[in-house]
Amino acid sequence: MFNVSFSEIGSVNVKTSHQGGLTNEQIADLAVDKIASVSDQAPPHVRQQAKLFKEQLKGIMYHYIILARKEERANIIQALRSSGQKETAEYIRRL
Amino acid sequence: MAITQAMCTAFKKELMLGTHNFATNGNAFKLALYAEGGGGKSSTTATLGAATTAFTTTGEIANSGSYTSGGGTLTKVAPTTSGTTAFTDFADLSFTTATITAMGALIYNDTNSDKAVCVLDFTSNKTSTAGTFTIQFPTADASNAIIRIA
Numbered sequence: 640m641f642n643v644s645f646s647e648i649g650s651v652n653v654k655t656s657h658q659g660g661l662t663n664e665q666i667a668d669l670a671v672d673k674i675a676s677v678s679d680q681a682p683p684h685v686r687q688q689a690k691l692f693k694e695q696l697k698g699i700m701y702h703y704i705i706l707a708r709k710e711e712r713a714n715i716i717q718a719l720r721s722s723g724q725k726e727t728a729e730y731i732r733r734l
Numbered sequence: 735m736a737i738t739q740a741m742c743t744a745f746k747k748e749l750m751l752g753t754h755n756f757a758t759n760g761n762a763f764k765l766a767l768y769a770e771g772g773g774g775k776s777s778t779t780a781t782l783g784a785a786t787t788a789f790t791t792t793g794e795i796a797n798s799g800s801y802t803s804g805g806g807t808l809t810k811v812a813p814t815t816s817g818t819t820a821f822t823d824f825a826d827l828s829f830t831t832a833t834i835t836a837m838g839a840l841i842y843n844d845t846n847s848d849k850a851v852c853v854l855d856f857t858s859n860k861t862s863t864a865g866t867f868t869i870q871f872p873t874a875d876a877s878n879a880i881i882r883i884a
Binding site for chain 1: 739740741746826830834839852854856860861862863864865866867868869870871872873875877878879880881882883884
């Protein structure tokens with residue numbers, strides 16, 4: 640006998656931004672939520688450990704997201720300077 | 735409620751008929767966004783739930799930024815199993831430079847007559863203003879994945 644005991648769909652997480660893209664913190668949240676999840680049915684001490692781990696992970700993610708954005712901007716600025724667009728490069732540097 | 739989270743009943747039947755192929759080289763699936771309270775295009779309201787059978791423009795949000803009617807194409811992750819549960823996943827989807835207010839979404843099969851897969855209820859209005867609207871799918875495991883069969 641073929642028996643499908645249940646079929647389910649998960650819950651999505653929606654992040655939005657205003658007048659621009661997502662913030663570094665929002666991106667860090669997205670990454671951490673994807674890396675680590677803990678069941679609501681897990682014992683309290685496991686949930687507490689998972690929460691602490693996620694907070695630590697978020698701090699690390701946040702740091703490297705900022706670094707990645709800075710480095711990407713540096714590449715763009717250099718490319719603009721090399722092509723003689725110094726004013727645009729300076730504008731982006733000040734962002 | 736006008737938008738109720740559910741795996742569409744027709745989809746369950748169509749799985750048995752082999753209508754939907756979630757392999758990475760299989761069918762194309764899309765995600766469209768919907769509004770309640772007359773917030774859809776032409777002041778329409780979405781009514782979505784288990785009884786939904788196919789994509790509809792009623793209640794769909796208006797075009798804005800990178801969002802156009804029909805929504806965005808989902809990048810599939812090949813179905814897999816864990817224990818006795820089979821599940822599949824999609825990469826997160828973002829619409830940029832968009833002014834959007836949406837209460838839910840519909841995942842549907844763009845390859846096979848826009849047949850509905852599941853309805854997602856955001857539980858409250860989510861709004862972006864000239865910004866990014868990102869839908870993050872849950873962790874792909876037997877307890878959380880977006881589509882699971884056990």
